[in-house]
Amino acid sequence: MEKQTITIYDVAREADVSMATVSRVVNGNPNVKPATRKKVLEVIDRLDYRPNAVARGLASKKTTTVGVIIPDVSDIYFASLARGIDDVATMYKYNIILANSDENNQKEVQVLNTLLAKQVDGLIYMGHSISDAIRAEFARSKTPIVLAGSIDPDEQVGSVNIDYVAAVKDATLKLIKNGNEKVAFICGNLEFPINSKYRLRGYKDALNEAGIPYDESLIFETEYSYSAGEALFGKVQAIGATAAVVSDDELAVGVLNAAVDAGVNIPTDFEIVTSNNTKLTEMVRPKMTSISQPLYDMGAVGMRLLTKMMNKEEIDDKTILLPYSIVDRQSTK
Incomplete structure (x- = not known):
């Protein structure tokens, strides 16, 4: 029965x-x-x-559900952000529907529409970029949306981040001050504004301040994976770089291990600063120096911003920058 x-x-x-x-x-x-x-x-x-949450939602016209779109649920960076989101959501009695977009533009639109069809009260979007298609969907939707660890260069959508320009500038200057004239910049897709308009700008600002000419051949654009980093080190070494700023931890581990396998002494002969300070930075030997972003806080503040938007509260600033730091470990002198 x-x-x-x-x-x-x-x-x-x-x-x-x-x-x-x-x-x-x-x-x-x-x-x-x-x-x-x-x-x-x-x-x-x-x-x-x-x-019945749905029935309760029909009565109050609210489902008390928030959709969270995450590019890769297995990525430690996004998982840490999601923890902060979830804890604040629980505090305000919102349920979370987590959806994986696989960093695929078509799938992002599909996932977004699936969540909107479920009548979510708000959305948190994490991803390396905002495609035009996704931006059009954001504009069409009446649902409040906040970006966490994602950049909207037009600042139309609420977002919570660190100052990526300043952070990469600090990381690059650190390597230049350690005596490295040729610092490689290793990043993901340069079509993503976070890489082209923010990180690369920080790198260029540092060179400018140090009076070092910008050299296109020191820019390496690749995918965010361990194997990509491993495959890349030979090219970085061949061009004569003695240090690198890397925009993703898994990618940085690949570069580091390939260097060690090639008999290069880190940090004496080659220095690395990575960007996300996930636990990977402490799991490798030597441990990696990293820009540290308050990932949990970024998720938590993003969720809190969204609750304000959902309740139509007064908001001073939709673009929130949280403090960052550089954590010194053994991959720099």
Whole structure:
């Protein structure tokens, strides 16, 4: 026999109270006599009644659900952001639907529309870039949207980040001050604004300040993977670079291990600064110096910004920059 869905009506009938009373108990409303509350809770327990979030949403026109679009759920960087989002969501009693977009533009649009069809109250979008197609969907949708660890160069959408220009500038200057004239810049797709308009600008600003001419041959554009980093080191070495700023930790580990395998001494002969300070930086030997982003806080502040937007509260600034630092380990002198 199929298990019948227990409704609020069944609970009210069994407990011999009104449906409004059951609703008050379920929603933690204090205006219920303790004896009545106890009786209703016992019935709820016995019947295994679970309030229907969708039905509750229909009544209040809110589903109390937030959609989170993440490019790669297995990436430590995005997983750390998601933790911060989830903790604040729980605090404000929102449920999260996590969707993986595989960093694929078509799939991003599909995933976004699936979440909007589920009537989510808000969306948090993480990804290395915002495609024109996704931007058009954002504009069409009436749903509040916040970017976490994603950049909107036009600042139309609320976002939480660090100052990537300043962070990469600091990292590059650190390597130049250590005596490296030829610093390689290893990053992901330069079509992504976060790489071209922010990180690369920081790198160029540092060269400019140090009076070193910009050399196109020191820029290496690749995919974010360990094997890509491993494959790249030979080319970086061949061009005569003695240091590198790398925009992704897994990529940086590939570069580091390839250097060590080639008998290069780190940091004496080659220095590396990576960008995300995920736990990978401490799992390798030598441990890697990194720009540190408050990932958990970025997720948490992003979610808090979204709750304000969903509740139509006053917002001072939609573009929020959190502080970063550079954590010194053994991959730099």
